[in-house]
Amino acid sequence: MKGKLVFVLLMILIWGFNPLIKKKASQNLGPNEYMIVNHLLITLFLTFYSGYLIYNKRYNFDCIKNIDGTCISYCILGALATVISTISFVYIIKNYN
Numbered sequence: 001m002k003g004k005l006v007f008v009l010l011m012i013l014i015w016g017f018n019p020l021i022k023k024k025a026s027q028n029l030g031p032n033e034y035m036i037v038n039h040l041l042i043t044l045f046l047t048f049y050s051g052y053l054i055y056n057k058r059y060n061f062d063c064i065k066n067i068d069g070t071c072i073s074y075c076i077l078g079a080l081a082t083v084i085s086t087i088s089f090v091y092i093i094k095n096y097n
Contacts (some may be wrong), residue, residue, distance in 0.1 A: 019089075019093060022034070022089065022090060022093060022095070023093045025037045025038075026090045026093065026094050027094075028089075030094070031086075031087045031088075031090040031091040031094065032087065034086075035083065035086050035087055035090065038086070
């Protein structure tokens with residue numbers, strides 16, 4: 001229970017500071033440029049994290065075989081929603097102080 005509380009508090013703090021961080025980071029970038037730079041950095045972090053998981057044998061490649069069309073559709077919709085909301089959010093905080 002204590003570990004769960006720590007993760008919930010961490011999420012609340014990150015969600016609270018995220019708009020401020022995005023506003024500061026996007027001062028010199030437009031919404032599209034910010035999204036590209038942000039996603040390149042996320043890709044870099046995920047590459048290192050994936051390498052760590054694979055190196056320590058903590059990733060099971062069998063889960064890829066179990067992905068069906070419905071799951072792929074939801075993943076695509078989730079990714080699309082993330083991109084649209086990121087562009088919209090950065091546009092709003094940049095243009096409507």
